[in-house]
Amino acid sequence: MNERPAANAEQHTDAGPASSESANTGSANRGLDGFAKQLGFELDPFQIEACRALENGHGVLVCAPTGAGKTVVGEFAVHLALAAGRKCFYTTPIKALSNQKYAELVERYGKTQVGLLTGDTSVNSDAPVVVMTTEVLRNMIYADSPALWGLSHVVMDEVHYLADRFRGAVWEEVILHLPEDVRLVSLSATVSNAEEFGSWMETVRGDTTVVLDDVRPIPLSQHIMVGRRLFDLFDSRSGSAPNGRDLVVDADLARYVRQRQALDRDSAPRGRGPRGFGGFRPLPRPDVIARLDEEGLLPAITFIFSRAGCDAALAQCLRSRLELTRQEDLPRIREIIDKHTAGLPRADLEVLGYRDWRHALERGLAAHHAGMLPAFRQAVEELFVHGLVRVVFATETLALGINMPARTVVLERLVKYNGETHAELTPGEYTQLTGRAGRRGIDVEGHAVVLWQPGVEPADVAGLASTRTFPLRSSFRPGYNMSINLVGRMGADRSRALLERSFAQFQADRSVVGLTRGIERNEEAMAKLRNQLGGADSEFFEYAALREEANRRERALERHGKQTRREASVTALSRLRRGDVVAIPVGRHRGIAVVLEPDRDETDPRPLVLTEGKWSGRVSAGDFPEPARPLGSMRLPKHVDHRTGRGRRDLASALRSTGITAPGRRSRKVSAAKDPEITRLRKEIRRHPCHERPDREQLGRVAERYHRLARETETMRQKAAATTNSLARTFDRIVALLTERGYVTAGEHPEATDDGARLARxxxxxxxxxxxxxxxxxxxxxxxxxxxxxxxxxxxxxxRDGDSPAPVGTGVLRHALDETVQVWRELRADEIRHKLPPTREPDAGFAAAVFTWAGEGTLLDTLLAADDGGGRALSAGDFVRWCRQVIDLLEQVRSTAGDAELAQSARRAVAAIRRGVVALDAA
Structure with missing residues (x-):
């Protein structure tokens, strides 16, 4: 991300004398002073502090807001490496950032000095400065690549990505595995636990200086737009500190919102509000943009939390008379558009909606989201940076992407879908989104505008805007590839020691401190309650222990009953045959269903069924509180077409015509009456002298609190024990599974086998x-x-959750797909047995599309053949993104396959996919 101040900023005059330790560069110009003189602007104090630490041989962790200029520190690392005749790797989380940083460094140092590696792109990889995605560096480390020789500095831009659930482990792998003499420059967004992260970095990397800066280089003004009126969110007349907790909501805003809420409530029965307020209907987007333009608040990014919403917003503006460009801008706009789309065939442009997209750009409007073709997104980005596009409707991924600052950020809603449910924005998300507002060197201040609608309270927005909490949580977990590489590089014992040094374990161990404190507090409370019962040797304490033992036995019987019923359900599911009709008693898909594909897995069977409601999918023991017993059967055709709407309708109709109905659900409760141990305990309780005490129930409640605390304390002890060395235990389970499958040798000192060496790549x-x-x-x-x-x-x-697509291609392919699923089922059973996270089930949703494309099909046919999980054609952007991932894995298959014919087929598959829109993106 290019976060350096504008070149027209004030010239830096003197950053102070270079340290004596920088003298080994041979010249003062090789240190910070010389670097600063090349910049043309004055360094901020936090930049100077970080660069001085780096110059003195320390690693650095820099946490600062978006736009503050963190990357200057990374560029200084490049400067130091080149001055010393060494290498510097500059890593980023995404390809777009790598491309941007590569272009910036080439402009400064020339093409011969800078290289680029992004998985599908390799440019001048032997250069002393190489920009790369973090995964590329991780792979280099595991492969002991000669490219690591002479490496003195590594820059990890956006290091807070290590919290990413899917890719975060890569950052920790790199941090843990880099040679100790390599200086690490970690650049992060502002996080609330930077000191904790820095403390861990100090532990694993040695001397690390933590530099924090929470001041935005461009002040941010907060606003709420109510109808056509634009209000300041905070009362500037209250005299409160800009960053204080005593910020006051603007009185005029609060009063106007209350008036509007009252009028909207009064008008609700009539279905519309009074003139001038518009009832519950929001202001049309073209009117919002026009209002911002009147206030001089363009260019603006409007964040809308769905791709379809972004496209709909753009379409709404195109239907209006909104024009945001000048006639003299058109030649340059068209030149940039043509530059990015010149390699696309005319037929493909028609499929991609090129005309409407181009027309919008010529009017200064655009959408930006991952569903767009990368070439289209890149054109939008370049036009926006040059001020030729004035309004962009974007998903939140833009806030994490390349540098596209605006004068204003608009939030239409403060709720977004997080993949599971609609949730309110967190303060950290709000800060990340609004961080795009304010262009350094151009704007005096940035602006964040929230569009008011019923249910939005100014005080809640003020809470989001004034809170700066974004804790960094590790997502590091050992996996198969990581574990086999660890075994191959350092053996099992040293691997466990390394895992115990991870940030994940560092945070887990700190959580044990909290658990220990909780245990101590509980023990103190238990001692007081024990005294109320007369002490541990009292008669009533003995009586209370009998009652607790009886309760514990009843709970155990209930758990055992549930486990028994689950085992019975698992057995019954695994014995179902094709055509059996069963009743699903609970859940969304309750009712009768027919078994289309049995599953003989004895640990976790998941047969494929079709319900009378036309749903097809796999069911598990969790769907059957009672064992699934066949209610009857129906004849099925040899080839069942359950993946199309018509096929499901026909099957569901045939199922209903059998006349089989679901029986009423029976309620089964666990009964302890016949358990001899329960009977014995109850007799002892009734015979005990304390059973007749008048204060029995009063003391009994004290005893219940005591035993509840005892159970809670034991749970905390178990959790603390499980947390300690938890990653090492997971590693041991993985090694055990890999040993069973022949990837690791058995014995006290396991080693990777030939198959393990393949897995490692x-x-x-x-x-x-x-x-x-x-x-x-x-x-x-x-x-x-x-x-x-x-x-x-x-x-x-x-x-989205949806049905699998129809079978594709040849019979040989369908057989390979079935065999792949079978291998996965066997692997899943082993993972369940070893208590390991399951490998995700193969998903055939993209198979038809890539089969069509690799078979030289047209883009239109390919997109129609794809399945996004919701029954719609895949977007062009998603198609290219998935093609790139398929290419990446095909390249791995080519290089690791033991069969020469398979390797050749993988090479030809890559060539077949890398054409048209896919080749354009890889260029």
Whole structure:
């Protein structure tokens, strides 16, 4: 991210004398003073502090807001490495950031000095300065690449990505594995636990200076737009500190919102509000933009938390008379558009909605989201940076992407879908989004505008705007590839020690401190309650212990009953046959269903069924509180077409016509009456002298509190024990599974086998599944398009829950798909047995699309063949993104396959996919 101040900022005159330790560069110009003189602007205090620390041989962690200029510190690391004749790697989380930083460094140092590695792009990889995605560096480290020789500095831009649930582990792997003499420059957004993160960095990397800066370089003004009126969020007349907790909501805003709420309530029965307020209807987007333009608040980014919403907003503006560009801007706009789309065939442009997209850009309007073709997004980004696009409707991914600051950020809603439910924005998310407002060197201040609607309280917005809490939580967990590489590089014992040094374990161990304190508090409270009962040797304490033992026995019987019923449900599910009709007693899909594909897995069977409600999918023991017993059966055709709407309708109709109905649900409760142990305990309780005491119930409640605290304390002790060395235990389970499957040798000092060496070079979420398919020859004999299709199932993940798509391609391909799923089922059973997180089930939602494309199909046919999980054609942007991931895994298959024919097929598949829009993106 280019966060340096504008070149027209005030010239830096003197940053102070260079340290004596920088003298080994041979010249003062090689240190900070020389670097600062090249910049053309004055360094901020936090930049000077971080650069001085780096110059003195320390690693640095810099946490500062978006736009503050963190990357200047990273660029100084490049400067130091070049001055010393060493290497510097500059890592970023995404390809777009890598491309941008590469262009900036080439402009400063020239093409011969700078390289680029992003997985599908390799430019001048032997250069002393190489920009790369973090995964590329991780792979280099595991491969002991010669490119690491001479490396003195590594910059990790956006290091807070280590909290990312899917990719975060890569950052920790790099931090833990880099040689000790490499200086690490970690650049992070402002996080609330920076000191904790810095303390861990100090532990694992040695001397690390933590530099914090929470001051935005461009002040941010907060506003709420109510109808056409734009209010300041905070009362500037109250005299409160700008960053204080005593910020007061503007009185005029609060009064106007109350008036509007009252009028809206009064008008609700009539279905519309009074003139001038518009009832519950929000101000049309063209009117919002026009109002911002009147106030001089463009360019603006409006964040809308859905791709369809962004496209709809753009379409709404195109239907209006909104024009935000000048006639003299059009030649330059068209030139940039043509530059980014010149390589696209005319037929593909028509499929991509090129005309409307171009027309919007010529009017200064655009959408920006991951569903767009990358070439289209890049054109939007360049036009926006040059001020030729004035309004962009974007999803929140833009807030984490490349540098596209605006004068104003608009939030239409303060609620977004997080993948599971609609949730309110957190203060950290609000800060991240509004951080785009304010262009350094251009704007005096940035502006954040929230559009008011019923339910939005100014005080709640003020809470979001004034809170700065974004804790960094590690997502590091050992996986198969990581574990096999650890075993191969350092053996099992040293691997456990390294995992115990991870940030994840560091945070887990700190949580044990809190658990220990909780245990101590509980023990103090238990001692007081014990005294109220007369002490541990009293008669009533003995009586209370009998009652607790009886309660414990009843709870155990209830758990045992549930476990018994689950085992019975598992057994019954695994014995179902094709055509059996069963009743699903609970959940969304309750009712009768017919079994389409049995599952003989004895640990966690998941047969494929179709319900009378036309839903098809896999069910598990959790759907059957009572064992699934066949109510009857129906004849099924040899090939059941359950993946299309018509096929499901026909099957559901046939199911209903059988006349089979679901029986009423029976309630089964666990009865302890016949348990001899319960009977014995109850007799002892009734015979006990304390049973007749008048204060029995009063003291009994004290005893219940005591035993409840005792159970809670024991749970905390178990949790503390489980947390300590938890990653090492997970590693041991993984090694045990890999040993069973022949990837690791058995014995006191395990080593990677030849199959393990192959697994060590497979970097995929489903790495062990891929390795198993290669070892068993499941993918051998496939043509390029067939191989691309089956490989796609282990990388693709549907965006929505939905039915699997129709079978694609040849019979050979369908057999390979079935075999891949079977390998996954066997692997899942082993993972359940070893208590490991399950590998994700293969998803065939992209197989038809990539099969069509690799078979030289048109873009239109390919997008229509794809399935986004919701029954709609896949977007062009998603298509290119998934193609890139398929290509990446095909390249790994090519380099690791033991079968020469399979390797050749993988190479040809890559060539077949990398054409048209896919080739344009990789260029």
């Amino acid at each position: 497979i970097y995929s979420e489903s790495d062990l599944l891929v390795a198993e398919c290669l070892r068993r020859g499941v993918w051998e004999g496939l043509g390029p398009a067939e191989l691309a299709a089956v490989v796609s199932t282990v990388v693709y993940e549907s965006r």
